[in-house]
Amino acid sequence: MDKTFNLTKREDGIAVLTMDVPGETMNTLRAEFGPEISQVLAEIKADSSIKGLVLISGKKDSFVAGADISMLDACETAADAKQLSQQGHVVFNELESLTIPVVAAINGACLGGGLELAIACHQRVCSDNNKTVMGVPEVQLGLLPGGGGTQRLPRLVGITTALDMMLTGKQLRPKQALKMGLVDDMVPDSILLQTAVEMALKGKRAPKKPKLSLVNRLLEGSNIGRNIIFDQAGKQVQKKTQGNFPAPDKIIDCVRQGMAKGMVKGLEVEASHFSELVLSKESAALRSIFFATTEMKKESGAGDAKPRTIKKVMVLGGGLMGGGIASVTTTKAKIPARVKDISEQGLSNALSYAYKLLDKGVKRRHMTPAVRDNLMSLMTTTTEYKGIKDADIVVEAVFEDLDLKHQMVKDVERECGEHTIFASNTSSLPISQIAEAASRPENVIGLHYFSPVEKMPLVEVIAHKKTSAETIATTVAFARKQGKTPIVVQDGAGFYVNRILALYMNEAAQLLLEGKSVEGLDKALVKFGFPVGPMTLLDEVGIDVGAKISPILERELGDRFKAPAAFDKLLSDDRKGRKNNKGFYLYGSKAKKAKQVDTSVYGILGLSTPVNNGANSSELAEVSQRCVVQMLNEAVRCLEEGIIASPRDGDIGAIFGIGFPPFLGGPFHYIDTLGAKDLVSKLEAYQGVYGDRFKPCNQLVEMASSGAKFFS
Numbered sequence: 001m002d003k004t005f006n007l008t009k010r011e012d013g014i015a016v017l018t019m020d021v022p023g024e025t026m027n028t029l030r031a032e033f034g035p036e037i038s039q040v041l042a043e044i045k046a047d048s049s050i051k052g053l054v055l056i057s058g059k060k061d062s063f064v065a066g067a068d069i070s071m072l073d074a075c076e077t078a079a080d081a082k083q084l085s086q087q088g089h090v091v092f093n094e095l096e097s098l099t100i101p102v103v104a105a106i107n108g109a110c111l112g113g114g115l116e117l118a119i120a121c122h123q124r125v126c127s128d129n130n131k132t133v134m135g136v137p138e139v140q141l142g143l144l145p146g147g148g149g150t151q152r153l154p155r156l157v158g159i160t161t162a163l164d165m166m167l168t169g170k171q172l173r174p175k176q177a178l179k180m181g182l183v184d185d186m187v188p189d190s191i192l193l194q195t196a197v198e199m200a201l202k203g204k205r206a207p208k209k210p211k212l213s214l215v216n217r218l219l220e221g222s223n224i225g226r227n228i229i230f231d232q233a234g235k236q237v238q239k240k241t242q243g244n245f246p247a248p249d250k251i252i253d254c255v256r257q258g259m260a261k262g263m264v265k266g267l268e269v270e271a272s273h274f275s276e277l278v279l280s281k282e283s284a285a286l287r288s289i290f291f292a293t294t295e296m297k298k299e300s301g302a303g304d305a306k307p308r309t310i311k312k313v314m315v316l317g318g319g320l321m322g323g324g325i326a327s328v329t330t331t332k333a334k335i336p337a338r339v340k341d342i343s344e345q346g347l348s349n350a351l352s353y354a355y356k357l358l359d360k361g362v363k364r365r366h367m368t369p370a371v372r373d374n375l376m377s378l379m380t381t382t383t384e385y386k387g388i389k390d391a392d393i394v395v396e397a398v399f400e401d402l403d404l405k406h407q408m409v410k411d412v413e414r415e416c417g418e419h420t421i422f423a424s425n426t427s428s429l430p431i432s433q434i435a436e437a438a439s440r441p442e443n444v445i446g447l448h449y450f451s452p453v454e455k456m457p458l459v460e461v462i463a464h465k466k467t468s469a470e471t472i473a474t475t476v477a478f479a480r481k482q483g484k485t486p487i488v489v490q491d492g493a494g495f496y497v498n499r500i501l502a503l504y505m506n507e508a509a510q511l512l513l514e515g516k517s518v519e520g521l522d523k524a525l526v527k528f529g530f531p532v533g534p535m536t537l538l539d540e541v542g543i544d545v546g547a548k549i550s551p552i553l554e555r556e557l558g559d560r561f562k563a564p565a566a567f568d569k570l571l572s573d574d575r576k577g578r579k580n581n582k583g584f585y586l587y588g589s590k591a592k593k594a595k596q597v598d599t600s601v602y603g604i605l606g607l608s609t610p611v612n613n614g615a616n617s618s619e620l621a622e623v624s625q626r627c628v629v630q631m632l633n634e635a636v637r638c639l640e641e642g643i644i645a646s647p648r649d650g651d652i653g654a655i656f657g658i659g660f661p662p663f664l665g666g667p668f669h670y671i672d673t674l675g676a677k678d679l680v681s682k683l684e685a686y687q688g689v690y691g692d693r694f695k696p697c698n699q700l701v702e703m704a705s706s707g708a709k710f711f712s
């Protein structure tokens with residue numbers, strides 16, 4: 001059997017230990033490697049001719065991506081998980097206690113257990129390759145660094161920096177890692193091994209003290225100071241997570257105990273907390289997202305169909321969406337994009353949108369001005385159909401006006417090639433209706449981005465009945481190059497994401513009209529786990545945008561989508577939300593504090609200002625429940641109607657498109673947790689009180705009686 005760890009001895013006395021998990025694209029740490037690594041370490045100890053050790057990866061573009069997440073997923077008991085963590089501790093302690101110098105040579109992803117392995121070495125050098133990233137992303141899986149990371153990281157980079165890394169899971173680039181002392185040197189990949197060998201030849205170095213600012217030196221240097229840091233971190237965590245994620249508090253506890261009682265106690269606490277988290281439902285849900293997204297990266301979206309290469313893109317419309325789409329095309333996918341708009345102003349908006357984003361990177365020193373200018377040169381503009389004959393895909397991002405879109409389909413068919421794809425960024429119009437104007441409907445597809453384009457990870461790729469498999473596969477591959485997670489959905493008003501969101505928002509609006517407060521509604525849904533509440537979201541998206549989509553959904557999908565009539569009054573008052581500084585909240589100079597409700601909104605809706613702002617916890621739960629069950633019911637209806645292909649796609653769409661609480665795993669995982677039977681009884685109870693908009697869909701009713709689940 002091929003080995004994972006291969007030891008070679010050089011003439012200069014340095015041994016090179018290369019980790020290369022056979023048959024895998026990436027190195028991960030598994031329990032089964034334990035005996036092999038222990039044997040290698042014993043061999044090193046027994047060989048007095050070895051003067052130093054360099055640990056390197058045999059994979060081209062990655063070091064070690066952490067512990068094998070499937071292995072963690074397979075743990076049945078907390079004892080299983082604890083044993084994994086403890087086994088890691090033993091091996092890493094053994095490595096750390098070698099008397100010869102041990103240097104990690106890092107190229108590519110060095111994450112989670114991979115970074116814990118690297119920091120158990122005495123020194124680290126990394127490549128300046130743009131694939132090299134270092135971090136402890138365990139928190140994003142509902143876990144904590146269980147391979148000694150909660151103990152070694154604070155001792156290496158300081159408590160404040162280590163907490164920041166562990167609580168956010170952020171990935172550091174080589175320059176940042178060097179600056180904070182996580183690595184000792186950064187060099188081109190071509191001389192990585194040689195540099196590591198030279199470091200080892202210089203002999204074992206005493207551990208360096210963390211690089212701390214004066215304030216942090218004062219705080220971290222005493223018990224009182226450290227307690228201030230831990231208490232502050234705890235408060236921030238509570239504010240951010242609303243108590244929904246158990247991992248951050250446990251991370252803080254590991255560091256607190258480890259710093260107060262020493263490394264041995266710290267590791268004990270770490271293994272214990274780690275094992276509880278591996279078994280937690282939150283981590284199981286978050287791990288399911290990792291597995292789903294990894295699986296989706298390999299899918300073409302259309303069976304065996306192969307994508308065509310996209311070499312040139314045209315974007316119609318230079319507004320916020322068009323500018324964003326052109327920007328991710330040039331900066332992420334590195335494909336030339338030509339933006340067309342009827343006005344020079346529109347074009348300059350698109351250019352400045354892209355420039356500002358790139359320039360932010362320059363200011364943060366993530367890129368040089370030369371790289372920024374190079375990427376900007378990929379974006380060109382035009383007010384006419386010029387220089388686009390060879391465009392492989394045209395993405396349309398103009399007003400939601402069917403006639404205008406029909407005109408564009410015709411223009412593109414006339415001006416571009418036979419194979420050019422026409423992708424519409426419509427958020428509500430059925431793609432089949434847009435394709436009615438096409439003589440090549442097989443090239444017409446929907447490509448629905450979310451705003452702001454550069455930040456929101458999801459796109460919906462919408463196939464109508466005549467869209468060809470090649471068009472779907474090409475569009476999916478294109479979206480992926482832009483750094484997006486695409487889900488392929490079938491044609492229908494609102495597609496998937498806006499459809500489930502609309503009912504949730506309508507319910508929040510109903511609750512407002514029943515007397516709940518704006519801040520109470522937002523608080524309830526944030527407490528439930530959404531990143532922002534529905535009222536804030538409506539202000540951000542635009543009350544006018546919501547009002548435009550609602551009648552389309554009602555006409556195409558039925559009465560349950562009817563928006564509360566009183567909302568027309570908001571539009572008559574020209575209340576569009578943040579975009580015109582007039583919404584549910586106050587903006588600009590009118591706002592005296594960060595988030596202040598514009599109480600005049602109640603009068604406009606014919607309501608009196610609520611006395612109780614919804615702080616009571618049972619009221620919060622009732623509010624969130626009414627909104628969320630609407631979303632869940634509609635998500636299942638979308639599955640039933642074939643709008644989404646699978647519960648997995650429905651979960652990813654809701655999490656990445658709306659921010660559905662990831663620790664619940666998405667609507668379908670959440671329904672499995674609640675049980676279809678309980679959900680149906682809740683819906684029926686609400687139906688009795690509030691009417692048929694709560695009627696449970698057929699599939700849910702069937703699942704309630706059969707006891708079936710979406711996931712096994």
Ligand SMILES: C[C@H](O)CC(=O)SCCNC(=O)CCNC(=O)[C@H](O)C(C)(C)COP(=O)(O)OP(=O)(O)OC[C@H]1O[C@@H](n2cnc3c(N)ncnc32)[C@H](O)[C@@H]1OP(=O)(O)O
Binds near residue numbers: 028066088109
């Ligand atoms: C004890 C410890 O503290 C606990 C831990 O370490 S928990 C794990 C912490 N690590 C992580 O969360 C990193 C997870 N991985 C990633 O984020 C990304 O895979 C990456 C940034 C490393 C690379 O991304 P990308 O280049 O797009 O490659 P991607 O398609 O995701 O992965 C390539 C392959 O590696 C696998 N992989 C990557 N990291 C993995 C991990 N930690 N466990 C299991 N498999 C992993 C993927 O499943 C995929 O397998 P496949 O080729 O058989 O489908």
